Amino acid sequence: MDDRGQVSFEYLMLILVSILIIGSVTIPLVGKAIDASNDVSRASDAKIAVETIANAVDIVYANGPGAKRTVSFYIPQSGTIGFDDAKKVIYFDVILSDSxxxxxxxxxxxxxITISPTSLSKGWHTATIQWKDKNINIEVSIS
Known part of the structure; x- marks a missing residue:
């Protein structure tokens, strides 16, 4: 092999090794960044959903017995929605990419506040929030 062929082969090997090193470092980083981005997106969608329901409950509460409100919201993944009466919060549990x-x-x-059903599937839902006359509970019915 002459000198020019030897130099070309060495450059090709150097480029190949460089690509392998860069690829082995960046691919895992990109995967982690995508997972983190998806986690933020799911948590944000869930936050919007529970805030939408909580705001509708507050409006029904402000209007008093007999009030009714209907809202639509998006659930980013199947999960459990509920109400913690000690903290007075509506919550939704999101499973992140690291489980x-x-x-x-x-x-x-x-x-x-009474919420039914508590298990929700991924997708769009409609909640009817009403405070029936002579009833102490505000009912949230999700379909």
């Missing part, structure tokens, strides 16, 4: 659970909460002004 940990994050509870997304939105505060309300009223502490007697």
């Amino acid at each position: 940990t659970q994050k509870r997304i909460e939105a505060a309300t002004q009223y502490d007697e």
